[in-house]
Every structure is written in structure tokens, then in C-alpha cells.
Amino acid sequence: MTELRTAVICAPLRTPVGRFGGALAPVHARTLAVTVLEALLERTGIDPAAVDGVIGSQGYPTMESPAFGRVAALDAGFPVTTGGYQLDRRCGSGLQAVVNAAMEVQTGASDVVVALGAESMSNAPLYTEEGRRGLPAGGLMLHDALGRGRETVGGSRFPTPEGNVGSAELLRREYGISRAAQDALALRSHQRAVAAWESGAFDAETVPVTVPGRRGATVVDRDEHPRADTTLEALGGLRAILGRNDPDATVTAGNASGQNDAAAACIVTTPERAESLGLTPVLRLVSWAAAGNDPLRFGVAPVPAANRALERAGLGFADLDVIELNEAFAVQVLACLADWGLDAEDPRLNPRGSGISIGHPIGATGLRMLATLAHELPDLDGDLALETMCIGGGQALAAVFARV
Structure with a gap:
């Protein structure tokens, strides 16, 4: 077998992240995707004809943009020779798009691929599967894609009737994680994100979004979700989501991730092709791994996924300078850290x-x-980073990147 080529990442960009029903709610996922793709072309100066394909990840699609990557590419001005497709690995979709792009590049199937991720949870569809067979006696049932996806993600053999929150509460019981520890982690997360915005740390990676309105367009250029005014007292005053059925429940809207709107993209290619196109690589993919586990314990699936990715790279946690572990729930992050033997206040963990x-x-x-x-x-001044996230339904994805 021919030796695999090196895959590098160029120009990773993202839009601001909007709140559910917030400033970006009038903007659909395709428009968010087009915004970040157009910015990618403008900032890099790359000829769009040099791009072999666009891999578009999306968790809540509609048929307004079938084969999401292809449609977004066409709308962003890529030529008809640029292919594209759509993938869904739930919370890991964006990273999977990067990994898929890297595999195409490494094997020589493609030379230049754009990995794209977009979501407008504010516009997730309400749908029916029964409408084509006539109107049922009780009327048509419209399913909310957001809630329904969390209930069906384990299939018929591994039901998750209480959704992801129920899975998080299971980990709370299993690991003995307190509400106070969860709220403390949530507070640190907000403080770090707010500090990053105040210092200008997010400026270079962020692409503003123009939102049309009846009184004229507005420009959204900052994440809506971080709260500068939150406190432990405020977080402690929030009700547990499953509190009515479980008096010991601890997961709240304050120590869990939000439902949000955003898009992000990057170029994946080889070092040689990057140089010929005038691109500056910023990261190199070192290794990656996926893992599966019981859907009711999906929050700790990053443990085996990250362990495999690090082992394949010949590395350990001590070698890492940054650990990006997505905070689906504070309790899930704390459970992973317990298994890894890492401190919740480790400065390498989600610094922003x-x-x-x-x-x-x-x-x-x-x-x-x-x-x-x-x-x-x-x-x-770091060299190595781990990116990993749990995935609803009992999966996780992890990848090790090296600074170029």
C-alpha cells in the first residue's frame, strides 16, 4: 500500500454562536454555511476551482439543502465541478467532516477538501411521516426534530426516553458528582469564554454574520451564549430539568450545553498543495479514533476514544498542551476527567x-x-492538542492535532 500523505488544516473559521431563538434565528443553516464558505475563500484567496469537494455536516437537515455540502458550495460560488455531500454523526459531525476530508487527502483520493459544519437549531424542523397516507383520525402528529432525535438515537433496542439529560443524570449517580461541582465547572466555562472575548482571542477565528430585518440589517459578530453576569448563586438557583421525577437530579440549563446556531469550516490538504496555493497550514492531523458505548452512558465515551487516539500517536495526557473536551454537560465532563485522573481546574482544559x-x-x-x-x-505556545466529544446515542470521536 502506498504510504499515506500528510493532512494539514488551513484557515479554520467560524461564525459567532447564536442563542436558541436569538440573533441568528432568522438565518437558516445554509445561509450560515454560505457565509463562512465565502469568508474562507476571501481570506485565503484560494481559487474555488481548486477545491475537490465540500463535506457538509449537519444534525437537523431539511430538504431545502439536500446533500448539504454540495448545495452550500454552489451557493457560495464554487464551480459545478466541486462535489459535496452531507454527513451526520450527531455531536461529532463537524470533527468527522475534518477526519473524512483528511482521509481523502491522505489516500490521494482528493487534494483539497473543505470541511464544513452548520446548524440552525432555532430552525430545526417539525415533521410528520404519516401525511402521505391520508389524514389519520386523530390528526397528524408533528414531531419536534430536536427532542425526537434525543429519544430515538439509541434505536429500538437501547431506548433513551429521558433523552440526553437522563443519561447525564445516570452518570451523576454512578460517579457521585455533586451539583456544586457541576455549577463550578459551568461558571469557569463562562468566565473563560467571556475573558477570551474581552481579550480579543476569538477575533481572528470569527466571521461576522449579517442578519436581515424589517428595520434593516444587523451584524452579529460575537457569541451570544457566554454570560458575563452569571454567578454560582445564579446557577445554584436554577431548577433541575428532571427534578419533578427525581428529587436528587442536578442537571440544569445552566450546567448543560445550549441549543445553538452557527457554522464553521476549514481547508484540508497536503503541505505541498497548501504551499502551491499560497495557504498557511496551522495544524496537522496526528491521529484519530472513534468509540462506542451504551447509549445511556454516552457521556463517558470520550474516554476510550481519546485513549485510542493518544495511543495511536504514541502520546499520553502529559504530552498535551490543550485539551478540548466539548461540554455537553458539566457532569459528563467531570466523569471523563475522573476516569482520566485529571483535575477539573486543569488550565489546559477548554482554556476559552x-x-x-x-x-x-x-x-x-x-x-x-x-x-x-x-x-x-x-x-x-503549545504544540499538541486533543479534541474530543461525546455523541448522543453512545459514541465519541477524538483527534490529536499538532501545531504547524
Whole structure:
């Protein structure tokens, strides 16, 4: 077999992350995707004809943009010769798009691929599967894609009737994690994200979004989700989501990730092709791994995934300078850290916040994290980073990146 080529990451960018029903709600996922793709072309100066394909990740698609990567590419001005497709690995979709792009490049199937992730959870569809067979006696049932996806993600054999929150509470019981520890982690996340914005650390990775409105357009250029005014007292005053059925429940809207809107993208190619196109690589993919586990314990699936990725790279946690572990829930992060033997206040862990503070726009999250860690590494004078996230339904994805 021919030796695999080196895959490098160039120009990772993201839009601001909007709140559910917030400033970006009028903008659909395709428009967010087009915004970040157009910025990618403008900032790099790359000829779009040089791009072989666009891999578009999205967790809540509609048929407004079938084969999401292809449609977004066409709308962003890529030629008809640029292919594209759509993938869904739930919370890991954005990182999977990067990994898929890297595999195409490494094997020589493609030379230049754009990995794209976009999500507008504010516009997730309400749908029916029964409408074509006539109107049922009780009327048509419209399913909310957001809630339904969390209930069905384990299939018929591994039901998750209480969704991801129920899975998080299971880990709370299993690991004995207190509400106070969860709220403390959530507060640190917000403080770090707010500090990053105040210092200008997010500026280079962020692409503003123009939102049309009846009184004229507005420009969104900052994440909506981080809260500068939150406190332990405020977090402690929030009700547990499953509190009615479980008096010991601890997961709240304050110590869990949000439902959000955003897009992110990057170029994946070889060092040689990057040089010929005038691109500057910022990261090199070192290794990656996926793992599966019981859907009811999906929050700790990053443990085996990260362990495998590090083992394949011949590395350990002591070798890492940045650890980007998506904060689906504070309790899930704390459970992973317990298994790894890492401290919750480790400065390498999400130095600029994560899902609890920045938000979790499902299809875009993995690429948002990549854009952030690509800028964190040089700013912190680091060389190696781990990116990993749990995935609803009992999966996880992890990848090790080296600074170029």
C-alpha cells in the first residue's frame, strides 16, 4: 500500500454562536454555511476551482439543502465541478467532516477538501411521516426534530426516553458528582469564554454574520451564549430539568450545553498543495479514533476514544498542551476527567470555554472547537492538542492535532 500523505488544516473559521431563538434565528443553516464558505475563500484567496469537494455536516437537515455540502458550495460560488455531500454523526459531525476530508487527502483520493459544519437549531424542523397516507383520525402528529432525535438515537433496542439529560443524570449517580461541582465547572466555562472575548482571542477565528430585518440589517459578530453576569448563586438557583421525577437530579440549563446556531469550516490538504496555493497550514492531523458505548452512558465515551487516539500517536495526557473536551454537560465532563485522573481546574482544559458557555450547534461544534484550538495553541505556545466529544446515542470521536 502506498504510504499515506500528510493532512494539514488551513484557515479554520467560524461564525459567532447564536442563542436558541436569538440573533441568528432568522438565518437558516445554509445561509450560515454560505457565509463562512465565502469568508474562507476571501481570506485565503484560494481559487474555488481548486477545491475537490465540500463535506457538509449537519444534525437537523431539511430538504431545502439536500446533500448539504454540495448545495452550500454552489451557493457560495464554487464551480459545478466541486462535489459535496452531507454527513451526520450527531455531536461529532463537524470533527468527522475534518477526519473524512483528511482521509481523502491522505489516500490521494482528493487534494483539497473543505470541511464544513452548520446548524440552525432555532430552525430545526417539525415533521410528520404519516401525511402521505391520508389524514389519520386523530390528526397528524408533528414531531419536534430536536427532542425526537434525543429519544430515538439509541434505536429500538437501547431506548433513551429521558433523552440526553437522563443519561447525564445516570452518570451523576454512578460517579457521585455533586451539583456544586457541576455549577463550578459551568461558571469557569463562562468566565473563560467571556475573558477570551474581552481579550480579543476569538477575533481572528470569527466571521461576522449579517442578519436581515424589517428595520434593516444587523451584524452579529460575537457569541451570544457566554454570560458575563452569571454567578454560582445564579446557577445554584436554577431548577433541575428532571427534578419533578427525581428529587436528587442536578442537571440544569445552566450546567448543560445550549441549543445553538452557527457554522464553521476549514481547508484540508497536503503541505505541498497548501504551499502551491499560497495557504498557511496551522495544524496537522496526528491521529484519530472513534468509540462506542451504551447509549445511556454516552457521556463517558470520550474516554476510550481519546485513549485510542493518544495511543495511536504514541502520546499520553502529559504530552498535551490543550485539551478540548466539548461540554455537553458539566457532569459528563467531570466523569471523563475522573476516569482520566485529571483535575477539573486543569488550565489546559477548554482554556476559552466550551459547550456550556459558547454553545453546542450540533453539526458545527467539532469545527468550532477546531477553529478555537488552532488559535489557542500558538497563543499558549503549545504544540499538541486533543479534541474530543461525546455523541448522543453512545459514541465519541477524538483527534490529536499538532501545531504547524
